[in-house]
Amino acid sequence: MQAPEIENIELKYLKPEDYEELKSIMIEAYESMPNSYWKEHHINKLIEKFPEGQVVIKINNKLAGCALSIIVDYAKFDDRHTYKEVTGDYEFNTHDPEGDMLYGIDVFIKKEYRGLRLGRRLYDYRKELCEKLNLKGIAFGGRIPNFHKYANEFSPKEYIEKVKRQEISDPVLNFQISNDFHPSKIIKGYLSGDTESGEYAVLLEWDNIYYEKPLAKAATMKRVVRLGLVQWQMRPYRNLKELMEQAEYFIDAVSGYRSDFALFPEFFNAPLMAENNHLKEADAIRELARHTEEIVQKFSELSISYNINIITGSMPEIKDDRLYNVGYLCRRDGSVERYEKIHVTPDEAKVWGMQGGNQVKTFDTDCGKIGVLICYDSEFPELSRLMAEDGMEILFVPFLTDTQNGYSRVRHCSQARAIENECYVAIAGSVGNLPNVHNMDIQFAQSTVFTPCDFSFPTTGIKAEATPNTEMILIADVDLDLLRELHQFGAVKNLRDRRKDVYEVRRV
Secondary structure, three states, X not given: OOHHHOOOEEEEEOOHHHHHHHHHHHHHHOOOOOOOOOOHHHHHHHHHHOHHHOEEEEEOOXXXXXXXXXXXXXXXXXXXXXXXXXXXXXXXXXXXXOOOEEEEEEEEEOHHHXXXXXXXXXXXXXXXXXXXXXXXXXXXXXXXXXXXXXXXXOOHHHHHHHHHOOOOOOHHHHHHHHOOOEEEEEEEOOOOOOHHHOOEEEEEEEEOOOOOOOOOOOOOOOOEEEEEEEEEEEOOOOOHHHHHHHHHHHHHHHHHOOOOEEEOOEOOOHHHHHHHOOOOHHHHHHXXXXXXXXXXXXXXXXXXXXXXXXXXXXXXEEEOOEEEEEEEEEOOOOOEEEEEOOOOOHHHXXXXXXXXXXXXXXXXXXXXXXXXXXXXXXXXXXHHHHHHHOOOOEEEEEOOOOOHHHHHHHHHHHHHHHHHHOOEEEEEOEEEEOOOOOOOOEEOOOOEEEOOOOOOOOOOOEEEEOXXXXXXXXEEEEEHHHHHHHXXXXXXXXXXXXXXXXXXXXXO
């Protein structure tokens, strides 16, 4: 049929009165498997059990295609199930309204309408239904009707690989893969009587990136997250109380804008070293480390009272007589977790005798999974890749740089981390100078929030940035659902396209 002959195309729910038309299309679609069409009582039962799952496409009010599906508790079926098992011996007693997976029972298009991408409309409907019902995804056993032509040459696995490489054409499998379904298993004996496929099927799955696991407690997981970055001015403070009053001022400011996170810079508490400037640099910073426990306790109290998650930047800390550069995540629920700087700079090691940490962790929050890399760590891509593999969505980088050269390293590497890991990256640093503190003379910073570079994000990959070298706060919203869409539908897919058969990044 030519396009000018089409007056209208409609997607509708399947009705019992459509059966005779449906039967003729099924007989035509499965001519290689005589008497394999669904009987009227089967169709009526599907409509009765799950009317939303049974849809048809009508062209000029005539049936042109159909998609049938049920909902199943996927854990009840292993990955080698048969069509007979998953349909409950074709009676659909396996349909479970409380299940977690939409299972495709059948899709077929009338021959004269093939080539109009009607199948894609049916699959798009299934995807939208899956999202609407908050199901994990879609699964079904896909036929490989051209396999019989190559059965003497290739195994099913080799056949599928050649189809994926476009060396062999398989109209069904090619179509499924082009519609974002990924093969997960080859099932032998899936559909009795399917001689064209050698009774093999490919278990195909599509993941619902918007799926939210039901929560066992009253809580919400935010998808649009507001970040509050503190571009901290280095200035003299008489004591810890005065420094923390300034910190509370900024927390009050960003929480006043209903921010979900407050990010402080690396060594924001360095001004307190002024009172020990008469000591050697290594001794002065160890004196500074004496304040760390009290600062963390105060930040935890502030996170609760201002209802905000605080990334404390970093502070020196002595553990087992060794000096580390560490920071803390103070959640608004009162819990506290620690992160470490893995790579200390040559200056930190030489002047202060600082040691590198060894823990690479991600943290669960009420705004998704986050990671923290302190300054120099952002310049080592392996660290953030490990975090991305754990599901990190936002990476925080508290930093301290004295020159624009140092700042540029942190900035450009952090932006690269956002692109390669398909995540948001927020960096916050200090500005100004500390003339009375050795080894902390001047600071340069421009705090920024970076995004991936794709259609749903700014073309520059920059969501927001502060004025350089000015004390201020920076507020920016980031949408975590855009990351899910990017992972699935991006122009490029940096995470998915990694050649794990060639290389890998792993913890020691």
